[in-house]
Amino acid sequence: MEDRAIIQLDHVSKSFTVRSGIFGGRKHMQVIGDLSLSIGKGEVLCLVGESGCGKTTTGKLIVGLIRPTSGRILFEGKDIWSMHNEEFKNYRKAVQIIHQDPYSSLNPVHRVYNILSAPLFRHGIVKNRSEAEEKVLELLDRVDLTPPRDFIYKYPHQLSGGQRQRVAIARSLTLNPKFIVADEAVSMLDVSIRLSIIELLRRLKEEMNVTFLFITHDLAMAKYFGWEGRIAVMYLGRIVEIGPTPRVIENPLHPYTKALLMAIPEADPQVTRNKKPMQLRSLDIPSLLNLPPGCSFNPRCPFWIEGTCDREVPDMYEPEKNHYVSCFLFKGK
């Protein structure tokens, strides 16, 4: 696995400094705590968690938009923040991100042609307008904006949400990436549009052999897109469980994952009305400014062991093959 990894996170932490109130001092907010993760070539890894758990920050760290406070991020075995210029440029070409909101991620004063051709010119892939146009038409065709000539000179506001997201996906493909971070790429879209975008991403994965980090709060979408891959469940900046998607869904190990699956409302009256939600000890999510000691889920966890869970952070245990969980209930199993 290690030598086939395209992206590795090695004990990565990220903190932000925040001011509290007008007269308050500076505070340290740890968004990512000691995250280690390896993503294999051609894999789909779904990073699942609720808002504020650090999944978007993880995505930004991986594409090099922000620097970790400590730890290393490796692309094909090389630390991205000690790469020299040429290497860093290649890494930036190889790793792309699709943002959540297609309404704000496309420049409203640029036409589709300009949005898609700018990176092509910048990286010297095309030399003149006719080459660029040809390449842009090819990209639009690839993301099913057909006939491409109808779309190439449109402005973003002339497109629907789904069409905009297709343009954003086309932009992520301009430089033939090896790795794409899709950060809530379908969450803003209408239900009837979501699935067609997911299908498009899946097809691109097959055709171009791209590795995906699929970031979502929606377990159902993660299950649907990443059935052949793995799911990592994040809670307050840490991965609490990671394993093959079918195992995590069918045999969740961490109490937090279990609580999520037992709580999630589903579009099937019989299934959803028969759910027996887990009784948590507290409804409140601890603040990142004031994380509890030990396992960060312990103040809410009905299975907590006093004196253990509130003192130490549990290691990653492997109670079944390739299925890891950070919970003392599985220590020595």
Place this chain on the structure above:
Amino acid sequence: MVKEILNIENLFVEYSNIRGKVKAVRGVNLKLYKGENLALIGESGSGKTTLGTAIIRLLPSSGYIKEGRIVYKGNGNEYDISKFNEKDLRQFRWKEIAMVFQSALNSFNPVLKVWDQIYDTAKAHGINNRSFVRERAISLLRYVQLDPERVINSYPHELSGGMRQRVLIAMSLLLEPKILILDEPTTALDILTQRNIIELLRIIKADMGLSMIFISHDLSLAAELADRVAVMYAGAIVELGSVEDIFYRPKHPYTLGLIKAVPTVTAGFRELYSIPGSPPDLINLSPGCKFSPRCEYKISACEKDEPTLVEVGPDHFVACIRHKEINNGR
């Protein structure tokens, strides 16, 4: 026969903007029965929020009711809400029908403490007895599982999203309304918080026996809470039926498409299917069925006249001329 509390008759709502008239609600006929949960389901631009805000006459200034009646039946009388003036509305809103708006943070005034907002609401409806309001507010906040003393002295930003939503629900119950309209009550909340709000709404329903209208793009909320579901598309109701009919025996191709487009987590795999195309422009609507450009069941007759709702089973209505060919295939 269950008693109806609200009867929307042939309602048309429009917005005027620079491009023309946006036909947001087109000819809606809908009844709400006493003590039932009705879900209005549809995508953005389907008219569901417009319909909800028209019922309590809180449409934005560019919007207006063009035609139709909204008949409220309470205290043995009938009132047409669409004819109310401002004074009537003040007597009516929150006392008879209350609404919890989408986006819990924006519904608050950020510089007022929760108590001041509650008291302002009460005063606006003519209740000036401070200690009475405070007592009622505290018991309601406790009822929605909040720590009343702490919450009442907090500013909105000091509360989490789930807590704010619970405060808004408590405030909506202040004047004991008979109907509660909730616009996307769980959207943008975390899963564990969503579950908590759903359980809370169940308890309120059981305790107070009020009628609720849920507005949501999220099918799972309807699956959780609705007795009946109205599916909206391009400003009209295309299918109306019991929650079982809608989820297990849909007869409109759009409903079928929506249900097949949503994956489930714990319910095992099912075949998913995406609806091609995108919703129509509500300014320049073509004649005929508005869904026909995206519909795989379309025949030439679909493009001629817009179908109206016909009864296809007990209390199950569909606006589709090809409803007999629609098999849910689940």
